[in-house]
Amino acid sequence: MFGFGKIKSYLGVDLGAGGVKLVELREEKKRPVLFTYGLTTGAQNVHRLLDKKELTAVELAAGANDGQKEGTAGGASSPMLMADDKQAERYAGIIRSVCAEAKVKTKMAVASLPVSAVFHAIVTLPLVKKEEFNRILRAEVKKLLPYPLEEMVLDSQIIPGAPGAASQKVLVNAVPRALVVFYTKIFKLAGLNLESLEPESVALSRSLIGRDTATTMLVDIGAERTNFFIIDQAVPITHHSLEMGGARINAVLERLLGIEPGITEQLKRDVFTHLIEGGDGGDGLLPRAKFLEFFNSVVDPILKEIEYSLEMFLRQSDNQNKRPEKVILTGGGALFPYLAEEIAGRFKVKCYIGDPWGRVVYQDGLRPILRSIAPRLAVSIGLALRNVVY
Numbered sequence: 001m002f003g004f005g006k007i008k009s010y011l012g013v014d015l016g017a018g019g020v021k022l023v024e025l026r027e028e029k030k031r032p033v034l035f036t037y038g039l040t041t042g043a044q045n046v047h048r049l050l051d052k053k054e055l056t057a058v059e060l061a062a063g064a065n066d067g068q069k070e071g072t073a074g075g076a077s078s079p080m081l082m083a084d085d086k087q088a089e090r091y092a093g094i095i096r097s098v099c100a101e102a103k104v105k106t107k108m109a110v111a112s113l114p115v116s117a118v119f120h121a122i123v124t125l126p127l128v129k130k131e132e133f134n135r136i137l138r139a140e141v142k143k144l145l146p147y148p149l150e151e152m153v154l155d156s157q158i159i160p161g162a163p164g165a166a167s168q169k170v171l172v173n174a175v176p177r178a179l180v181v182f183y184t185k186i187f188k189l190a191g192l193n194l195e196s197l198e199p200e201s202v203a204l205s206r207s208l209i210g211r212d213t214a215t216t217m218l219v220d221i222g223a224e225r226t227n228f229f230i231i232d233q234a235v236p237i238t239h240h241s242l243e244m245g246g247a248r249i250n251a252v253l254e255r256l257l258g259i260e261p262g263i264t265e266q267l268k269r270d271v272f273t274h275l276i277e278g279g280d281g282g283d284g285l286l287p288r289a290k291f292l293e294f295f296n297s298v299v300d301p302i303l304k305e306i307e308y309s310l311e312m313f314l315r316q317s318d319n320q321n322k323r324p325e326k327v328i329l330t331g332g333g334a335l336f337p338y339l340a341e342e343i344a345g346r347f348k349v350k351c352y353i354g355d356p357w358g359r360v361v362y363q364d365g366l367r368p369i370l371r372s373i374a375p376r377l378a379v380s381i382g383l384a385l386r387n388v389v390y
Helices: 057-064 066-070 085-102 130-142 177-189 200-208 246-257 261-278 288-294 296-315 339-347 364-387
Strands: 008-016 019-028 031-039 108-113 119-126 152-159 167-176 193-199 216-221 226-232 235-242 326-330 350-353
Touching (some): 008 177, 031 085, 031 364, 108 177, 108 200, 119 235, 130 152, 130 167, 152 177, 152 235, 167 177, 193 200, 200 216, 200 226, 200 235, 200 326, 200 364, 216 296, 226 296
Parallel strands (some): 326 350
Antiparallel strands (some): 008 019, 019 031, 119 167, 216 226, 226 235
Protein backbone atom coordinates (compact mmCIF):
# COMPACT_ATOMS: atom_id res chain seq x y z
CA MET A 1 0.00 0.00 0.00
CA PHE A 2 3.01 2.30 0.33
CA GLY A 3 4.20 1.58 -3.20
CA PHE A 4 7.10 -0.72 -2.30
CA GLY A 5 7.35 -3.61 -4.75
CA LYS A 6 8.68 -7.00 -3.74
CA ILE A 7 12.46 -7.09 -4.16
CA LYS A 8 13.59 -9.70 -6.65
CA SER A 9 16.67 -11.58 -5.51
CA TYR A 10 18.69 -14.26 -7.31
CA LEU A 11 21.41 -16.63 -6.13
CA GLY A 12 24.14 -17.98 -8.39
CA VAL A 13 25.93 -21.09 -7.08
CA ASP A 14 29.14 -22.36 -8.66
CA LEU A 15 29.88 -25.86 -7.36
CA GLY A 16 33.43 -26.04 -8.71
CA ALA A 17 36.51 -28.18 -8.23
CA GLY A 18 38.07 -25.41 -6.13
CA GLY A 19 35.12 -24.99 -3.77
CA VAL A 20 31.64 -23.48 -3.56
CA LYS A 21 31.23 -19.88 -4.72
CA LEU A 22 27.91 -18.07 -4.47
CA VAL A 23 26.63 -14.56 -5.16
CA GLU A 24 23.20 -13.09 -4.37
CA LEU A 25 22.07 -10.17 -6.51
CA ARG A 26 18.97 -8.04 -6.07
CA GLU A 27 17.19 -6.25 -8.87
CA GLU A 28 16.67 -2.60 -7.98
CA LYS A 29 15.48 -0.10 -10.59
CA LYS A 30 16.28 -2.70 -13.23
CA ARG A 31 19.90 -2.88 -12.11
CA PRO A 32 21.68 -5.85 -10.48
CA VAL A 33 22.83 -4.89 -6.98
CA LEU A 34 25.17 -7.01 -4.85
CA PHE A 35 23.47 -8.24 -1.68
CA THR A 36 25.95 -10.84 -0.44
CA TYR A 37 28.54 -13.40 -1.49
CA GLY A 38 30.46 -16.34 -0.02
CA LEU A 39 33.05 -18.90 -1.03
CA THR A 40 35.08 -21.85 0.19
CA THR A 41 38.50 -23.16 -0.89
CA GLY A 42 38.14 -26.90 -0.31
CA ALA A 43 38.80 -29.18 -3.30
CA GLN A 44 35.80 -31.10 -4.68
CA ASN A 45 35.64 -33.88 -7.25
CA VAL A 46 32.96 -32.34 -9.49
CA HIS A 47 34.90 -33.37 -12.61
CA ARG A 48 34.73 -37.01 -11.52
CA LEU A 49 31.00 -37.35 -10.99
CA LEU A 50 30.62 -39.41 -14.14
CA ASP A 51 32.18 -42.76 -14.98
CA LYS A 52 35.50 -42.24 -16.77
CA LYS A 53 35.51 -45.54 -18.66
CA GLU A 54 34.46 -43.71 -21.82
CA LEU A 55 35.63 -40.43 -23.26
CA THR A 56 34.18 -37.40 -21.53
CA ALA A 57 31.64 -35.27 -23.34
CA VAL A 58 34.27 -32.56 -23.72
CA GLU A 59 36.73 -34.93 -25.40
CA LEU A 60 34.04 -36.15 -27.76
CA ALA A 61 32.98 -32.62 -28.64
CA ALA A 62 36.61 -31.70 -29.26
CA GLY A 63 36.88 -34.34 -31.96
CA ALA A 64 38.38 -37.28 -30.10
CA ASN A 65 35.36 -39.49 -30.84
CA ASP A 66 36.86 -41.87 -33.36
CA GLY A 67 34.47 -44.48 -32.01
CA GLN A 68 31.63 -42.80 -33.89
CA LYS A 69 32.98 -44.33 -37.07
CA GLU A 70 32.19 -47.72 -35.63
CA GLY A 71 28.61 -46.76 -34.84
CA THR A 72 29.01 -46.25 -31.11
CA ALA A 73 27.61 -42.70 -31.08
CA GLY A 74 24.03 -42.65 -29.86
CA GLY A 75 24.31 -46.26 -28.83
CA ALA A 76 26.85 -46.20 -26.02
CA SER A 77 26.01 -47.45 -22.56
CA SER A 78 24.17 -45.09 -20.24
CA PRO A 79 26.27 -42.58 -18.27
CA MET A 80 27.25 -43.90 -14.85
CA LEU A 81 26.95 -41.43 -11.98
CA MET A 82 29.87 -41.89 -9.59
CA ALA A 83 28.09 -40.07 -6.75
CA ASP A 84 25.70 -41.18 -4.04
CA ASP A 85 23.36 -39.76 -1.42
CA LYS A 86 26.22 -39.33 1.04
CA GLN A 87 28.09 -37.13 -1.43
CA ALA A 88 24.93 -35.16 -2.19
CA GLU A 89 24.46 -34.46 1.51
CA ARG A 90 28.10 -33.37 1.84
CA TYR A 91 27.76 -30.84 -0.98
CA ALA A 92 24.41 -29.70 0.40
CA GLY A 93 25.96 -29.19 3.84
CA ILE A 94 28.71 -26.98 2.37
CA ILE A 95 26.15 -24.87 0.48
CA ARG A 96 23.98 -24.53 3.61
CA SER A 97 26.99 -23.43 5.63
CA VAL A 98 28.11 -20.81 3.10
CA CYS A 99 24.55 -19.49 2.74
CA ALA A 100 24.27 -19.14 6.52
CA GLU A 101 27.62 -17.33 6.81
CA ALA A 102 26.76 -14.98 3.95
CA LYS A 103 23.21 -14.44 5.29
CA VAL A 104 21.62 -15.37 1.96
CA LYS A 105 17.92 -14.46 1.85
CA THR A 106 16.56 -15.88 -1.39
CA LYS A 107 15.68 -19.53 -1.93
CA MET A 108 15.82 -19.34 -5.74
CA ALA A 109 19.12 -20.59 -7.15
CA VAL A 110 20.79 -21.05 -10.52
CA ALA A 111 23.73 -23.47 -10.55
CA SER A 112 26.59 -24.30 -12.90
CA LEU A 113 27.39 -27.66 -14.42
CA PRO A 114 31.01 -28.88 -14.60
CA VAL A 115 32.33 -28.50 -18.13
CA SER A 116 33.56 -32.09 -18.15
CA ALA A 117 29.93 -33.29 -17.98
CA VAL A 118 28.49 -31.06 -20.71
CA PHE A 119 28.41 -32.17 -24.34
CA HIS A 120 28.81 -29.07 -26.51
CA ALA A 121 28.35 -28.95 -30.28
CA ILE A 122 27.31 -26.70 -33.16
CA VAL A 123 24.96 -28.36 -35.66
CA THR A 124 23.80 -27.01 -39.01
CA LEU A 125 20.12 -27.47 -39.87
CA PRO A 126 17.96 -26.48 -42.81
CA LEU A 127 15.47 -23.68 -42.33
CA VAL A 128 12.34 -25.54 -41.27
CA LYS A 129 8.98 -24.77 -39.72
CA LYS A 130 8.90 -24.29 -35.98
CA GLU A 131 6.92 -27.50 -35.40
CA GLU A 132 9.56 -29.52 -37.27
CA PHE A 133 12.60 -27.95 -35.63
CA ASN A 134 12.83 -30.10 -32.46
CA ARG A 135 12.34 -33.38 -34.32
CA ILE A 136 15.06 -32.62 -36.87
CA LEU A 137 17.41 -31.25 -34.21
CA ARG A 138 17.06 -34.35 -32.01
CA ALA A 139 17.67 -36.64 -34.98
CA GLU A 140 20.87 -34.75 -35.83
CA VAL A 141 22.12 -34.55 -32.25
CA LYS A 142 21.48 -38.28 -31.72
CA LYS A 143 24.28 -39.00 -34.20
CA LEU A 144 26.77 -37.01 -32.11
CA LEU A 145 25.94 -37.77 -28.51
CA PRO A 146 28.21 -40.08 -26.50
CA TYR A 147 25.17 -41.57 -24.72
CA PRO A 148 21.61 -42.53 -25.68
CA LEU A 149 19.48 -39.47 -26.38
CA GLU A 150 16.88 -40.65 -23.87
CA GLU A 151 19.48 -40.41 -21.08
CA MET A 152 20.36 -36.77 -21.84
CA VAL A 153 18.78 -33.38 -21.23
CA LEU A 154 19.14 -31.06 -24.23
CA ASP A 155 19.29 -27.29 -24.45
CA SER A 156 19.57 -25.47 -27.77
CA GLN A 157 20.07 -21.92 -29.00
CA ILE A 158 19.92 -20.67 -32.59
CA ILE A 159 23.05 -18.69 -33.47
CA PRO A 160 22.35 -15.41 -35.30
CA GLY A 161 23.25 -15.83 -38.97
CA ALA A 162 23.53 -13.72 -42.07
CA PRO A 163 20.23 -12.49 -43.58
CA GLY A 164 18.99 -14.73 -46.36
CA ALA A 165 21.07 -17.76 -45.32
CA ALA A 166 19.81 -21.10 -46.57
CA SER A 167 20.59 -22.89 -43.30
CA GLN A 168 20.89 -22.17 -39.58
CA LYS A 169 23.47 -23.02 -36.95
CA VAL A 170 22.30 -24.26 -33.57
CA LEU A 171 24.31 -24.42 -30.37
CA VAL A 172 23.51 -27.61 -28.44
CA ASN A 173 24.39 -28.35 -24.83
CA ALA A 174 23.51 -31.75 -23.41
CA VAL A 175 24.04 -33.24 -19.98
CA PRO A 176 23.25 -36.71 -18.54
CA ARG A 177 19.81 -36.76 -16.93
CA ALA A 178 21.27 -38.60 -13.93
CA LEU A 179 23.53 -35.63 -13.19
CA VAL A 180 20.58 -33.21 -13.34
CA VAL A 181 18.74 -35.39 -10.82
CA PHE A 182 21.83 -35.44 -8.58
CA TYR A 183 22.17 -31.65 -8.61
CA THR A 184 18.45 -31.23 -7.95
CA LYS A 185 18.82 -33.45 -4.89
CA ILE A 186 21.80 -31.42 -3.62
CA PHE A 187 19.88 -28.15 -3.71
CA LYS A 188 16.74 -29.66 -2.22
CA LEU A 189 18.82 -30.95 0.71
CA ALA A 190 20.39 -27.49 0.99
CA GLY A 191 16.95 -25.91 1.33
CA LEU A 192 17.09 -24.13 -2.03
CA ASN A 193 14.88 -24.23 -5.12
CA LEU A 194 17.01 -25.03 -8.15
CA GLU A 195 15.51 -22.92 -10.90
CA SER A 196 18.02 -23.75 -13.63
CA LEU A 197 21.33 -25.43 -14.47
CA GLU A 198 23.73 -23.76 -16.88
CA PRO A 199 27.10 -24.61 -18.44
CA GLU A 200 29.93 -22.51 -17.04
CA SER A 201 30.60 -21.07 -20.51
CA VAL A 202 27.15 -19.43 -20.63
CA ALA A 203 27.54 -17.90 -17.16
CA LEU A 204 31.04 -16.61 -17.95
CA SER A 205 29.89 -15.08 -21.21
CA ARG A 206 27.07 -13.29 -19.39
CA SER A 207 29.27 -11.82 -16.64
CA LEU A 208 32.38 -10.99 -18.68
CA ILE A 209 31.07 -10.20 -22.15
CA GLY A 210 27.38 -9.34 -21.85
CA ARG A 211 25.94 -8.01 -25.11
CA ASP A 212 29.31 -7.42 -26.78
CA THR A 213 29.11 -9.19 -30.15
CA ALA A 214 32.86 -9.10 -30.86
CA THR A 215 34.66 -12.42 -31.23
CA THR A 216 36.43 -13.07 -27.91
CA MET A 217 38.38 -15.88 -26.28
CA LEU A 218 37.80 -16.66 -22.60
CA VAL A 219 40.50 -18.54 -20.70
CA ASP A 220 39.15 -19.88 -17.41
CA ILE A 221 41.98 -21.18 -15.18
CA GLY A 222 40.35 -23.29 -12.47
CA ALA A 223 41.70 -25.51 -9.73
CA GLU A 224 42.01 -28.65 -11.87
CA ARG A 225 41.32 -27.53 -15.43
CA THR A 226 41.85 -24.63 -17.76
CA ASN A 227 38.97 -24.10 -20.19
CA PHE A 228 39.23 -22.21 -23.47
CA PHE A 229 36.03 -20.76 -24.92
CA ILE A 230 35.57 -18.72 -28.07
CA ILE A 231 32.54 -16.44 -27.86
CA ASP A 232 31.00 -15.03 -31.04
CA GLN A 233 27.87 -12.87 -31.15
CA ALA A 234 27.76 -13.31 -27.33
CA VAL A 235 27.34 -17.09 -27.81
CA PRO A 236 29.96 -19.70 -26.73
CA ILE A 237 30.96 -21.37 -30.01
CA THR A 238 33.94 -23.58 -29.20
CA HIS A 239 35.32 -25.17 -26.06
CA HIS A 240 38.55 -27.00 -25.30
CA SER A 241 39.76 -28.17 -21.92
CA LEU A 242 43.23 -28.78 -20.51
CA GLU A 243 43.75 -30.79 -17.32
CA MET A 244 46.00 -28.20 -15.75
CA GLY A 245 45.10 -25.46 -13.30
CA GLY A 246 45.80 -23.93 -9.91
CA ALA A 247 46.88 -27.27 -8.45
CA ARG A 248 49.83 -27.38 -10.90
CA ILE A 249 50.83 -23.85 -9.90
CA ASN A 250 50.68 -24.85 -6.23
CA ALA A 251 52.89 -27.88 -6.85
CA VAL A 252 55.55 -25.74 -8.55
CA LEU A 253 55.49 -23.24 -5.69
CA GLU A 254 55.80 -25.96 -3.06
CA ARG A 255 58.77 -27.49 -4.86
CA LEU A 256 60.40 -24.14 -5.54
CA LEU A 257 60.02 -22.66 -2.05
CA GLY A 258 59.90 -25.83 0.04
CA ILE A 259 56.65 -24.82 1.75
CA GLU A 260 53.84 -26.85 3.27
CA PRO A 261 50.74 -27.44 1.09
CA GLY A 262 48.45 -25.92 3.72
CA ILE A 263 49.77 -22.39 3.24
CA THR A 264 50.40 -22.50 -0.50
CA GLU A 265 47.06 -21.07 -1.60
CA GLN A 266 47.25 -17.95 0.54
CA LEU A 267 50.94 -17.42 -0.23
CA LYS A 268 50.23 -17.74 -3.93
CA ARG A 269 47.54 -15.06 -3.81
CA ASP A 270 49.75 -12.70 -1.78
CA VAL A 271 52.80 -13.13 -4.03
CA PHE A 272 50.85 -13.02 -7.31
CA THR A 273 48.89 -9.93 -6.29
CA HIS A 274 52.14 -8.18 -5.34
CA LEU A 275 53.77 -9.04 -8.64
CA ILE A 276 50.75 -7.87 -10.65
CA GLU A 277 50.38 -4.61 -8.75
CA GLY A 278 54.03 -4.02 -7.86
CA GLY A 279 55.73 -4.54 -11.21
CA ASP A 280 58.66 -6.67 -12.32
CA GLY A 281 60.19 -7.76 -9.05
CA GLY A 282 61.88 -4.57 -7.94
CA ASP A 283 61.40 -5.53 -4.30
CA GLY A 284 63.71 -8.51 -4.53
CA LEU A 285 61.15 -10.93 -6.00
CA LEU A 286 61.92 -12.92 -9.14
CA PRO A 287 62.09 -10.81 -12.32
CA ARG A 288 59.67 -11.66 -15.10
CA ALA A 289 61.99 -13.83 -17.23
CA LYS A 290 63.15 -15.91 -14.26
CA PHE A 291 59.64 -16.25 -12.89
CA LEU A 292 58.28 -17.54 -16.20
CA GLU A 293 61.23 -19.91 -16.53
CA PHE A 294 60.26 -21.60 -13.25
CA PHE A 295 56.62 -21.80 -14.33
CA ASN A 296 57.20 -22.89 -17.91
CA SER A 297 55.26 -26.12 -17.23
CA VAL A 298 52.21 -23.94 -16.49
CA VAL A 299 52.52 -21.15 -19.06
CA ASP A 300 53.61 -23.16 -22.11
CA PRO A 301 50.59 -25.55 -22.19
CA ILE A 302 48.21 -22.58 -21.90
CA LEU A 303 49.89 -20.76 -24.81
CA LYS A 304 49.84 -23.90 -26.95
CA GLU A 305 46.16 -24.55 -26.21
CA ILE A 306 45.24 -20.96 -27.11
CA GLU A 307 47.08 -21.41 -30.41
CA TYR A 308 45.26 -24.71 -31.04
CA SER A 309 41.84 -23.23 -30.19
CA LEU A 310 42.39 -20.28 -32.52
CA GLU A 311 43.55 -22.55 -35.32
CA MET A 312 40.54 -24.86 -34.99
CA PHE A 313 38.09 -21.95 -34.84
CA LEU A 314 39.53 -20.18 -37.89
CA ARG A 315 39.43 -23.41 -39.90
CA GLN A 316 35.66 -23.65 -39.52
CA SER A 317 33.52 -22.36 -42.35
CA ASP A 318 32.48 -18.69 -42.09
CA ASN A 319 35.14 -18.04 -39.40
CA GLN A 320 38.13 -17.19 -41.60
CA ASN A 321 37.88 -13.46 -40.86
CA LYS A 322 36.76 -13.75 -37.25
CA ARG A 323 40.05 -13.82 -35.39
CA PRO A 324 39.25 -12.95 -31.73
CA GLU A 325 39.81 -9.29 -30.89
CA LYS A 326 40.76 -9.99 -27.27
CA VAL A 327 41.51 -12.69 -24.72
CA ILE A 328 39.89 -12.42 -21.29
CA LEU A 329 41.36 -14.31 -18.34
CA THR A 330 39.24 -15.53 -15.45
CA GLY A 331 39.18 -18.25 -12.76
CA GLY A 332 41.35 -18.47 -9.66
CA GLY A 333 44.52 -18.82 -11.74
CA ALA A 334 43.86 -15.66 -13.77
CA LEU A 335 46.02 -13.70 -11.31
CA PHE A 336 49.08 -15.62 -12.48
CA PRO A 337 51.72 -12.88 -12.96
CA TYR A 338 52.76 -11.84 -16.47
CA LEU A 339 50.41 -14.34 -18.17
CA ALA A 340 48.31 -11.62 -19.81
CA GLU A 341 51.46 -9.93 -21.14
CA GLU A 342 52.79 -13.23 -22.51
CA ILE A 343 49.50 -13.97 -24.31
CA ALA A 344 49.26 -10.42 -25.70
CA GLY A 345 52.85 -10.57 -26.95
CA ARG A 346 52.59 -14.04 -28.49
CA PHE A 347 49.28 -13.54 -30.31
CA LYS A 348 49.31 -9.76 -30.88
CA VAL A 349 45.94 -9.33 -29.22
CA LYS A 350 44.58 -7.48 -26.19
CA CYS A 351 44.62 -9.66 -23.09
CA TYR A 352 43.44 -8.78 -19.58
CA ILE A 353 41.78 -10.16 -16.45
CA GLY A 354 38.00 -9.89 -16.80
CA ASP A 355 35.82 -7.90 -14.42
CA PRO A 356 32.57 -9.80 -13.71
CA TRP A 357 31.48 -6.98 -11.37
CA GLY A 358 31.33 -4.53 -14.28
CA ARG A 359 27.54 -4.85 -14.62
CA VAL A 360 26.83 -5.02 -10.89
CA VAL A 361 26.20 -2.15 -8.48
CA TYR A 362 28.04 -2.41 -5.15
CA GLN A 363 29.41 -0.18 -2.39
CA ASP A 364 32.59 1.60 -3.42
CA GLY A 365 34.32 0.61 -0.17
CA LEU A 366 34.11 -3.06 -1.21
CA ARG A 367 36.10 -2.48 -4.41
CA PRO A 368 39.51 -3.78 -3.17
CA ILE A 369 38.20 -7.08 -1.77
CA LEU A 370 35.77 -7.67 -4.65
CA ARG A 371 38.53 -7.02 -7.17
CA SER A 372 40.80 -9.58 -5.51
CA ILE A 373 38.20 -12.38 -5.65
CA ALA A 374 36.51 -11.38 -8.91
CA PRO A 375 38.11 -14.09 -11.11
CA ARG A 376 36.92 -16.82 -8.73
CA LEU A 377 33.34 -15.50 -8.64
CA ALA A 378 32.87 -14.88 -12.37
CA VAL A 379 30.72 -18.00 -12.87
CA SER A 380 28.49 -17.42 -9.84
CA ILE A 381 27.99 -13.75 -10.81
CA GLY A 382 26.99 -14.82 -14.32
CA LEU A 383 24.52 -17.33 -12.90
CA ALA A 384 22.94 -14.72 -10.61
CA LEU A 385 22.64 -12.30 -13.56
CA ARG A 386 20.55 -14.81 -15.51
CA ASN A 387 17.21 -13.36 -14.37
CA VAL A 388 18.28 -9.78 -13.74
CA VAL A 389 17.60 -7.05 -16.28
CA TYR A 390 20.83 -5.18 -17.03
